[in-house]
Amino acid sequence: MKEASGLKNISVLCLISFLMVMGLLVSCGQTDTDRTLLNVSYDPTRELYADINDAFALDWKNRTGQTVSIRQSHGGSGKQARAVIDGLAADVVTLALAYDIDALASKADLLPASWQQRLPHNSAPYVSTIVFLVRKGNPKGIKDWDDLVKPGIEVITPNPKTSGGARWNYLAAWGYALKKNNGDENAAREFIQALFANVPVLDSGARGSTTTFVQREIGDVLLGWENEAYLAINELGPDRLEIVNPSISILAEPPVAWVDRIVERHKSRDLAAAYLEFLYTETGQDIAARHFYRPRLETVAARYRDRFSDIQLFSIEEVFGSWKNAQKIHFDDGGIFDQIYEDSEALPDRS
Amino acid sequence: MGLRKKNVLPGFGLSLGYTVFYLSLVVLIPFAALFSRTAQMSFMEFWDTISSPRVVASFWLSLYTSLSAASLNAVMGLLVAWVLVRYHFPLKTLVDALVDLPFALPTAVAGISLTTLYSVNGPLGKHLARWGIEVAYTPLGIIVALTFIGLPFVVRTLQPVLEDLDVEIEEAAASLGASRMKSLLYVVFPNLLPALLTGFALSFARAFGEYGSVVFISGNMPMRTEICPLLIMTKLEQFDYIGATAIAVVMLLVSFMMLFTINLLGWWSRKRTSSAA
Structure with a gap:
C-alpha cells in the first residue's frame, strides 16, 4: 500500500494548493482607494441600510476622496451573531438586540464588553417600539394590552426562543403587566400565561408571523415592531390592516457596534466608526425616520411627529436591569417562558 | 497486502485511499467535532439536557412523524415506482420528472406552500376543517411536509431494481400455476424488499433531520409541535452550543441505529432471496 499512500499525499497536496490559489484570487482585486465594509444586520433593515449606504458612500467620498463599497448581510439577529462568532468577518454589526452583540464579546472576545458605552444613546442610533397590527376596522375592538388576554382573542407572535423580535414583544407585555400591578411579578406572570394561551401558532421568526397573520388570515392581532408594522401596511395594503398603539410599550433599541478584532485586521476602524457615527447625523436620522424607525435627534423627530404617536415607553434597563438579566430569567432554558408551557395544567388543551 | 492480489482491476490502493480521505474530510471530521464538543459537558449535564421534558417531547414527535x-x-x-416502470402512458417523462421536484425545491418554499394549502383558510385546509381535520400547525401537518420531502428517496431507489427485474421470472411463476397475487407476493416482492428498506431508511433519515419545511407548518408550540431540530435552534439562539450538540448527538445516534438496523434487515433479506434462488 506504500505507493498508494504516496499518491494519496500528492492528491492532498494538489487539493491544498488549489485551495490556496483560490484564496489568493479572492483576496486580490482591491486597491488603496477602494475600501470595503461588511455590515452584518438583521432581517427588516435591508431597505434602511441600502439607503444609508448610498448616502454614506457619497459623504465619505466628499470627505476623503475614497470610494467605499458596503456589503450587507441580513438574517435573523441571533443567527447573524453566531455567524460572526464562527468567523464571518463583519466590520460592523447592526442587530436587533444588545444580547446578541454581548455574545460576540462574551463568547468570542471580538469586542470589549463595554461596547455599548462607545456610541451615544446606548449605541442605538434609532429606536422603535412594539405595537399591535389588527384587521381593517379593528373588528375585535382591540385597544390595549388587556384586550389581548380576553377569551376568544387570537394573538400572533413568533417564538421568543428562536426570534429576537419576539423577545421584545414578550418583554413589552411583561413590562405593561408589571406597571399595571404595581410591580407584582406573580400578576405579570399570570398575564403572560394568559396572553400565550391565546397564541395558536409560534412561528420561528417575525416574517413568518406576518405571513401567518396577513396571508393565512389567522389571528386577530399581530404583535410586532412599529417599523415592521408600517412596512407590512405599505406592502400588503392599508385597506386590510391598521395599527393600534397601546398605552404603554417598550423602547426597542436595536444597537450597532464595530467589531474590534475584525476592524483591526482589516485596518478599517476609521471607516467603521465613521459609518456608525453617520447614523447619528441629521441625514442618517432622516433616513431612519423615513424607514419608520424613531429618530433620536430632536430636530428630525419634530419633522416626523405625526408619524410616531406618543406611547409611554420604558427601557429594558428600567424594568429588567439589562438584556443579560432579561434573557436569563425569561428566555433561557427553564426560564419563565419555558415554565408557562411545561406547566401543562395551566394551559387549556386546544386539541 | 494480501488484498492486492485478489483485485484484477488496477488502482485499488489509490481509489481506496481517496475514498477514505474524502469520507474523512466530508463526514468523519465534522462528526468528530460534534462529539468532541459534547465531550466538554459532564454526563449529568448531558443527561439533564436531553431528558428535559421539552427535549423528550420533541424526540418522540420527530421520531413518530x-x-x-x-x-x-x-x-x-x-406504487409510483411500479406505475412508472411497468406501464406506458402519455406524458410519462413529465410525471417521472415530477418525482424529483421535492429534491429541487428549497425546503422553505415547500413548507410555506404546504402551509398555505393546508391552513384552516387554505384551499385544501378549508375543506378538511369542515370535517374537523386540522393539518397545519398539528403533528399531521409535520407528517405531510415530511412525506413530501421524502417521496423521491423511495421512488428513486426502487425504480432501477424494478427495471432490472426479469419479467420471465413472473412468467415462470404464472406458468407453474401461481396466481397473479401469489407471484407478486412471493416472487416480485422479496426481490424488491432490500431496495424498499433502503428507500424507507433514506426517507426516514431525511425526515428526522428536516428543519426548513417543517418550521413553517408545525406552528412550533412547546411540548406539542416542536421538532427536534427546532430545539437545537433554540439552544443555539441562547448561544448554548454544547447543549445544541448534545441533542444533535442523540439525533445522530438514533438515525445511525435506524440506518444500521435497516441495512442489516436488507442484508438478511437479500441473503434469504439469493439462497432461495
Missing part, C-alpha cells in the same frame, strides 16, 4: 412519513412513502412510493 418521521416514521409515519417514511411508512407512507414506502407504500405510495412503491
Whole structure:
C-alpha cells in the first residue's frame, strides 16, 4: 500500500494548493482607494441600510476622496451573531438586540464588553417600539394590552426562543403587566400565561408571523415592531390592516457596534466608526425616520411627529436591569417562558 | 497486502485511499467535532439536557412523524415506482420528472406552500376543517411536509431494481400455476424488499433531520409541535452550543441505529432471496 499512500499525499497536496490559489484570487482585486465594509444586520433593515449606504458612500467620498463599497448581510439577529462568532468577518454589526452583540464579546472576545458605552444613546442610533397590527376596522375592538388576554382573542407572535423580535414583544407585555400591578411579578406572570394561551401558532421568526397573520388570515392581532408594522401596511395594503398603539410599550433599541478584532485586521476602524457615527447625523436620522424607525435627534423627530404617536415607553434597563438579566430569567432554558408551557395544567388543551 | 492480489482491476490502493480521505474530510471530521464538543459537558449535564421534558417531547414527535412519513412513502412510493416502470402512458417523462421536484425545491418554499394549502383558510385546509381535520400547525401537518420531502428517496431507489427485474421470472411463476397475487407476493416482492428498506431508511433519515419545511407548518408550540431540530435552534439562539450538540448527538445516534438496523434487515433479506434462488 506504500505507493498508494504516496499518491494519496500528492492528491492532498494538489487539493491544498488549489485551495490556496483560490484564496489568493479572492483576496486580490482591491486597491488603496477602494475600501470595503461588511455590515452584518438583521432581517427588516435591508431597505434602511441600502439607503444609508448610498448616502454614506457619497459623504465619505466628499470627505476623503475614497470610494467605499458596503456589503450587507441580513438574517435573523441571533443567527447573524453566531455567524460572526464562527468567523464571518463583519466590520460592523447592526442587530436587533444588545444580547446578541454581548455574545460576540462574551463568547468570542471580538469586542470589549463595554461596547455599548462607545456610541451615544446606548449605541442605538434609532429606536422603535412594539405595537399591535389588527384587521381593517379593528373588528375585535382591540385597544390595549388587556384586550389581548380576553377569551376568544387570537394573538400572533413568533417564538421568543428562536426570534429576537419576539423577545421584545414578550418583554413589552411583561413590562405593561408589571406597571399595571404595581410591580407584582406573580400578576405579570399570570398575564403572560394568559396572553400565550391565546397564541395558536409560534412561528420561528417575525416574517413568518406576518405571513401567518396577513396571508393565512389567522389571528386577530399581530404583535410586532412599529417599523415592521408600517412596512407590512405599505406592502400588503392599508385597506386590510391598521395599527393600534397601546398605552404603554417598550423602547426597542436595536444597537450597532464595530467589531474590534475584525476592524483591526482589516485596518478599517476609521471607516467603521465613521459609518456608525453617520447614523447619528441629521441625514442618517432622516433616513431612519423615513424607514419608520424613531429618530433620536430632536430636530428630525419634530419633522416626523405625526408619524410616531406618543406611547409611554420604558427601557429594558428600567424594568429588567439589562438584556443579560432579561434573557436569563425569561428566555433561557427553564426560564419563565419555558415554565408557562411545561406547566401543562395551566394551559387549556386546544386539541 | 494480501488484498492486492485478489483485485484484477488496477488502482485499488489509490481509489481506496481517496475514498477514505474524502469520507474523512466530508463526514468523519465534522462528526468528530460534534462529539468532541459534547465531550466538554459532564454526563449529568448531558443527561439533564436531553431528558428535559421539552427535549423528550420533541424526540418522540420527530421520531413518530418521521416514521409515519417514511411508512407512507414506502407504500405510495412503491406504487409510483411500479406505475412508472411497468406501464406506458402519455406524458410519462413529465410525471417521472415530477418525482424529483421535492429534491429541487428549497425546503422553505415547500413548507410555506404546504402551509398555505393546508391552513384552516387554505384551499385544501378549508375543506378538511369542515370535517374537523386540522393539518397545519398539528403533528399531521409535520407528517405531510415530511412525506413530501421524502417521496423521491423511495421512488428513486426502487425504480432501477424494478427495471432490472426479469419479467420471465413472473412468467415462470404464472406458468407453474401461481396466481397473479401469489407471484407478486412471493416472487416480485422479496426481490424488491432490500431496495424498499433502503428507500424507507433514506426517507426516514431525511425526515428526522428536516428543519426548513417543517418550521413553517408545525406552528412550533412547546411540548406539542416542536421538532427536534427546532430545539437545537433554540439552544443555539441562547448561544448554548454544547447543549445544541448534545441533542444533535442523540439525533445522530438514533438515525445511525435506524440506518444500521435497516441495512442489516436488507442484508438478511437479500441473503434469504439469493439462497432461495
